[in-house]
Amino acid sequence: LGFFGGIGGASKGGILVKGSNYLEALNSVDTVVFDKTGTLTKGRFEVTGIKCAENVGEADLLESAAYAESYSTHPIALSIVKAYGRDIDRGEISQFDEISGHGIKAAAKGRLIVAGNDKLMAREQIPFEQAGEPGTIVYVAVDGAYAGYIVISDQVKDDSKGAIAALRKLGVKKLVMLTGDSKAVGDRIGRELGLDEVHAELLPDGKVAELERLEAAKARGGKLVFVGDGINDAPVLARADVGVAMGGVGSDAAIEAADVVIMNDEPSRLAAAIKIARRTRRIVW
Ligand code: ADP
Numbered sequence: 001l002g003f004f005g006g007i008g009g010a011s012k013g014g015i016l017v018k019g020s021n022y023l024e025a026l027n028s029v030d031t032v033v034f035d036k037t038g039t040l041t042k043g044r045f046e047v048t049g050i051k052c053a054e055n056v057g058e059a060d061l062l063e064s065a066a067y068a069e070s071y072s073t074h075p076i077a078l079s080i081v082k083a084y085g086r087d088i089d090r091g092e093i094s095q096f097d098e099i100s101g102h103g104i105k106a107a108a109k110g111r112l113i114v115a116g117n118d119k120l121m122a123r124e125q126i127p128f129e130q131a132g133e134p135g136t137i138v139y140v141a142v143d144g145a146y147a148g149y150i151v152i153s154d155q156v157k158d159d160s161k162g163a164i165a166a167l168r169k170l171g172v173k174k175l176v177m178l179t180g181d182s183k184a185v186g187d188r189i190g191r192e193l194g195l196d197e198v199h200a201e202l203l204p205d206g207k208v209a210e211l212e213r214l215e216a217a218k219a220r221g222g223k224l225v226f227v228g229d230g231i232n233d234a235p236v237l238a239r240a241d242v243g244v245a246m247g248g249v250g251s252d253a254a255i256e257a258a259d260v261v262i263m264n265d266e267p268s269r270l271a272a273a274i275k276i277a278r279r280t281r282r283i284v285w
């Protein structure tokens with residue numbers, strides 16, 4: 001009865017725990033690993049700058065990027081389509097290929113468009129101008145020629161700093177962030193939130209490898225919790241002792257695969273769940 005009471009208490013606090021074993025596991029959390037985008041940050045990117053290569057116009061650059069991104073549901077893609085602000089004629093898009101952790105390759109309006117990070121440009125062997133601005137950079141190339149870059153900014157959630165502090169107070173030993181975004185962006189957020197470790201520029205496979213390393217490093221009997229939104233991190237979500245998904249921004253598949261769902265997307269709900277787990281244990285024992 002105690003466990004069910006605990007699960008009921010959690011659901012009232014906007015946390016869905018899918019089994020008493022997960023509530024039990026939340027009693028001995030050693031390491032918490034967060035995804036960045038949509039988890040610690042709002043995941044609502046905004047275009048804050050555009051830099052064109054020679055002989056390329058801003059409107060052209062933004063249109064190419066928006067056509068390339070039109071079929072993607074990634075938060076970066078949504079921000080670019082929004083900044084473009086005009087209707088996209090999908091009849092003009094003849095090919096679309098989303099490369100996880102890299103970006104997009106698409107054919108639109110008779111042109112081949114590549115839009116993504118420096119790894120994608122290197123992979124496509126497109127020489128480009130490395131951006132110096134802070135922020136997430138989307139480089140764009142049209143028909144094999146570098147066309148410029150778009151600077152995109154996300155914001156740390158108001159709740160994230162308090163969430164980290166609360167987890168530390170509860171005795172969590174290690175707080176980590178994994179991201180596919182650049183090291184510059186990752187390190188800035190790591191400093192802002194006071195995280196112990198930040199691992200950036202990770203592909204989905206790299207996130208799994210990092211999680212396995214953290215699993216091996218944790219204290220005996222301690223549990224590892226991963227908190228993510230399921231976009232590019234579903235394998236990690238499945239592998240953690242306790243996988244926590246964001247219910248609002250999270251994909252349906254992530255919510256399905258998760259052990260715990262935070263309905264309102266506030267990372268501090270995890271600390272609340274740990275407190276409920278401890279209270280529940282007191283009732284049960
Ligand atoms: P995170 O780990 O922060 O959730 P992702 O793994 O989703 O990030 O993406 C990692 C990186 O891959 C992004 O920061 C971006 O550089 C690039 N990327 C992924 N999807 C896209 C896209 N649709 N358009 C442009 N770049 C993308």
Ligand code: MG
Pocket residue numbers: 035036037038229230231232233
């Ligand atoms: Mg993500």
